[in-house]
Amino acid sequence: MERFPLKSSVSKMATTYQSVYKKGTNEGNGHGGPSGDDDMVNIKPGPHRAADTPTTPTSHGTFQLYEHGTRYSDASATWDAVMFSGLPGEADDIPGIGQYDDFHTIDWQRDIARDRMRHRYIVKKRQDSIWDLIKGAHDAWSGWVCVLLVGVCTGVVAGVIDIGASWMTDLKFGICPQAFWFNREQCCWSNDEITFDRENCSEWLTWPQVFGESREGPGAYIISYLFYIVWALIFAALSASLVRMFAPYACGSGIPEIKTILSGFIIRGYLGKWTLIIKSVGLILSVSSGLSLGKEGPMVHIASCLGNILSYLFPKYGRNEAKKREILSAAAAAGVSVAFGAPIGGVLFSLEEVSYYFPLKTLWRSFFCALIAAFILRSINPFGNEHLVLFYVEYNKPWKFFELIPFVGLGIIGGCIATIFIKANIYWCRYRKYSKLGQYPVTEVLVVTLVTAIIAYPNPYTRMNTSQLIYLLFNQCGISNTDPLCDYNRNFTDVNTIEKAAAGDGVYRAMWLLTLALVLKLVMTVFTFGIKVPCGLFIPSLALGAIPGRIVGIGVEQLANKYPKSWLFSGECSTGDDCITPGLYAMVGAAAVLGGVTRMTVSLVVIMFELTGGVRYIVPLMAAAMASKWVGDALGKQGIYDAHIALNGYPFLDSKDEFQHTSLAADVMQPKRNETLSVITQDSMTVDDVETLLKETEHNGYPVVVSKESQYLVGFVLRRDLNLAIANARRTMEGITGQSVVVLAGAAGAAGAALGHGPPPLPLARILDLAPITVTDQTPMETVVDMFRKLGLRQTLVTHNGRLLGVITKKDVLRHVKQMDNEDPNSVLFN
């Protein structure tokens, strides 16, 4: 565990810690509110605390007391007084620490440094009293406790959503009169008849039966059809209205935004409690409405909301944006874990697809969190069977080597379907964004629902729940399967073997219906993904792949049945057993389309492998996933999430793309030639000068140089800190006027002497960051991009022979990347 630091460093620590913890105390004046969630007012420390804690905020990572005698320490007596007056125990209650404005980038280095200081402070305090020891232990455990809570809550919420959605989906078809809160399956449990056709037990009344009609017949069909449409519209309208009224951030899948947030960006309220509540309720409603959408993506968003909200219970995470992202990574893993019942796949999804900063400690915690969530969900057992997921399947035949050809073919088909989907969806979303359509979200949802319901009902494969369709397609045609898709001319002599057989009429009819369903699903999903209800696209993508997969599978199976002596099949398919499992093809096809749409790789294979529970089929899945990804990459660079990030202009610096160009830092930095760089000198600008500069420019921070003539870099100061410090000094320090010299660094004596008779200087050493990251103007941009990614920078300063030349911000980097890729650099919207 923590080792107690050396004696000498302890005293250093105390002062350092304290100076850092004074940062941003006058937050009340600023933009305020804990970032990431403005709903959490009750957890947020009250503004009265600002009064307890005096004077200027200080810079991050400051170690001013060590430097070589050029720094003021006039205020250190005050610091010490505060330090040992009982406050420091509550030092972390000071509001405003580590806060950022909405839609701004966080500074990872600073937040991580801040956390280490806090940690060192706690380790040091631990020796003082039992109470501090307990607090230290609480702090050490808080990461684990937090992910435990996140896991438990995610499991519970997922269980509630599953139960709710399955009940409401069945409500479209009928009701259980004995207990209306039962879904069809639960309703039929009480039935003693042991029947394979559970769907039609006598306890469950379809709507025609409720109105006295028979189950079959044209009248019943019309009543069913009408009820189906009406319920769908009601659910969709409710879902869209809730989202519109209470939590606009609750729409969509949320994964593009979560990726952006995890890469170090602030979107306040996106992970708040209203978003959580509305997204959960809206998700139940929109899944039940029969729209072509899934609940897996939103589940990740819901889990992340839980992670964000619960992190406020632990100041270590709630008050530190960088640390909070560790919890959010774990939460994302838990979200996938409950969506698919795949804890390992969830962790890999979080690692591969969502997360940005993923230290190994987070890997371990994510795994724990994902496992707990899956465990809780299994205990709730929402589907009433032993398995976690709707489509758990087991095949009894291994795959044959020659099947790799159709599997790769499915991968290529999947890549094409995925590309068509992405392009069409992005086109439509862009149209929605820039046309009048975007102003009528609820109407749009209703129209899409109405069209979907009208077209979907007549085709049994679109009428059923998409998850059920996928399950049906994945399944092998055992003795108990009565769907037309399993209408083979075979007799089951042995329950465990499936003999080779020619397909019956039912299979061919089913294939036509499935083809229709594929087209319908593809078109409807294009229009659905992006409407203002919670909607994910894992399930639709899986369905889009499972349908062609099953069709190809049946084709290969029938070929093998018809030409058992051909060289291709003779070796391995010569016996009487059915050597081809069409369900496996469906699964491979599903993986291919999902891989093409999301560009997941390892996590996709692991999720699919956890769904089936056998190592056996990893090779086919992998072959298809690779083929699909390559086809997708060749046809269009971005996956759906990255495309939506680009569409929305989020400042996401992808850690997967390699920077391929030869530009230099000098080409990218601001200011360009002929412009002047806004700098502050260390000890020769007056308060008025600084305030003018702050007014005239809008930068988030300013480099500090030795003097106007000799622009050697001294440090960096944030606009926010400057504003706060000057306002505070004017209020609390005597004699500060517009003519006071602002002394950020340098010899105080010299500054004082130069002025002699003027007003007293304003010492602001504490807000100066003496350790800004710098690069030279000759540094290749690939190195700079690498530093931005790996160190999580907000900006870097560009020097030449020690002289300051300019600044590169994250936005500059993003714009430059866009420019180099021949895209519009102005599509980067945020800082």
Next chain:
Amino acid sequence: MERFPLKSSVSKMATTYQSVYKKGTNEGNGHGGPSGDDDMVNIKPGPHRAADTPTTPTSHGTFQLYEHGTRYSDASATWDAVMFSGLPGEADDIPGIGQYDDFHTIDWQRDIARDRMRHRYIVKKRQDSIWDLIKGAHDAWSGWVCVLLVGVCTGVVAGVIDIGASWMTDLKFGICPQAFWFNREQCCWSNDEITFDRENCSEWLTWPQVFGESREGPGAYIISYLFYIVWALIFAALSASLVRMFAPYACGSGIPEIKTILSGFIIRGYLGKWTLIIKSVGLILSVSSGLSLGKEGPMVHIASCLGNILSYLFPKYGRNEAKKREILSAAAAAGVSVAFGAPIGGVLFSLEEVSYYFPLKTLWRSFFCALIAAFILRSINPFGNEHLVLFYVEYNKPWKFFELIPFVGLGIIGGCIATIFIKANIYWCRYRKYSKLGQYPVTEVLVVTLVTAIIAYPNPYTRMNTSQLIYLLFNQCGISNTDPLCDYNRNFTDVNTIEKAAAGDGVYRAMWLLTLALVLKLVMTVFTFGIKVPCGLFIPSLALGAIPGRIVGIGVEQLANKYPKSWLFSGECSTGDDCITPGLYAMVGAAAVLGGVTRMTVSLVVIMFELTGGVRYIVPLMAAAMASKWVGDALGKQGIYDAHIALNGYPFLDSKDEFQHTSLAADVMQPKRNETLSVITQDSMTVDDVETLLKETEHNGYPVVVSKESQYLVGFVLRRDLNLAIANARRTMEGITGQSVVVLAGAAGAAGAALGHGPPPLPLARILDLAPITVTDQTPMETVVDMFRKLGLRQTLVTHNGRLLGVITKKDVLRHVKQMDNEDPNSVLFN
């Protein structure tokens, strides 16, 4: 795929690429040889190439042509001549590129930059001709082809080792007279008797039988005993002699060294072909000798050797140390994959335990590589059963919630055993290192083997192969299990249910023998791990945990049998079935000890889960692994691999440890106060001055400053480059004398004017790195350590207000970390 760069950048690229590819052309003078493997002479380009390519080597990452007119370009005509004379196609054949001296640290940034340039050059060339297009395609595919080859080779080698080891292990007990190359199992396959006791079929002759004795009886026992000891000694002696004579690097597990190599260190020959051959043969021998060791760690080393050797087929990887490490990471995953039949676990092991630089592309390739290796091994089917691993088990009972208590208990026991093992082993290894014992490695091996054989034979649980022991302990007592460990008073009425029963005498006897075996294994493994034969400790660790696990499991089982009505068992154990599976306890215990020894977390759980093939037991495994890791961390900071790295003084900067101290860059940098910093000025030192400096100091590189008086940082130059450049200039340029001024940067005119009449200046702009990474003196060391880790630096320069203060090398960082942890900083041995 690759996008073709903008027109303007193409021409830039060409020149840049070319200047970079001239680097180190006169390598013949230097230390030479492709690093990492000096065996690969035939692949290494011949020294004659040096003659084709003229003049001075240039610096890395150089973009001199863009900078603001301060750089010479006198030689660019020559460059172009070379460039378009047909050579550039073979530009990557120039020897000496990217080479480092043995036992030195690599510069990741530079190697990655070099690779990107090469890549851009190939992309550009691709347009020129079909041949270049093919070369471009080959380059794009080479990563995948390389890992495919590594996977295939690893699978094949693992298969050979498995077959060889199982045959030779059986040779200690007897022989198959019909076909001496058959092991016992294969020998008995031809037997028609269907018997559960396969070990004693009539085709297989034990040594007493060969000599005309009966199978049983005292005479037979003595003969068997003697043969056992003699074979063990022969195998061990052979193994140790091979290692000593041909490949000293083939000893041990290799994982500490591979960790170090992957973190960016050069150990030449460690992954060479001799190491590969000797390690493979030696591993078969040492496993067969019955020593307490496993083949899993060495399998990682063998796979890494294959990765290194095969990477030379692809210049992209073979000639670039940073890129090569991507292949090595994938190879490590394949090694674990074949060792345990756990491809996903292998990838996670590589990610968590071994690798340092693990971009997502590598994740995907590692997975592919691991899968191929496992697939090939399964096709070879060395064990003659369907499963990949020796101890594949299936339990038919889920675990009960209350069992978490004994599972956590096992975790604590496991953590303690692991700590005892690590401390004792490190103590003994240190003793060996500093005493005379280290001079007699073969004798030591023989003594250890003799003692092991003598003690091991009488106890059946130590006599058998350790893998078999683990399998036995993991197994549940089904109807077919005849070991005394399964001597329960039960009748199997139904084959599939195991009823509750009291343990018989056999079980109690077995428990005593197992306790003895535990002590023996623990003691022998302490002395074995570190002797000069190939030896891993995964299998011994698993055995050390499986034994107490099984004992605890039997204890709980018997408690449940005796007190079925107690509150603890009543709920879930009240039926007649045996509700406790002692084999599961063995598995949990095994995971606990292995976790404690290696400090693996996620990868451990995933490997164990892949061994058993069920998601069900993840929670117990995880509980035990966590408990064990925490106990281990509390009792001693390091895992066995890190302890061995520290013991050997490798420069490994652990990316898992957090730097906890408050020191600043100024505290760590060289020179310390009162020392002077060795710098080179940009245009005022003569050749003699520089050569004197090179002679008097031993730094690997020198900062370049504006002048002695104004030490503003200009760039950084490597000692190696300086030496080569000056030697070359003296040979090829006319008029260069000791009095010539070395001009690295600055206005050439000014330098010339100042001299006027002197000898011509020596322009060395090309070897100057204008983009060194710098930090300010006030930068906290935690940030500096972070930069070293994440950017893979070799050194960083420390400045204050643009003025150079000093240098921090990786070694300085490592020594500082040691010092802060109260360890001896001089234990860091290498650069």
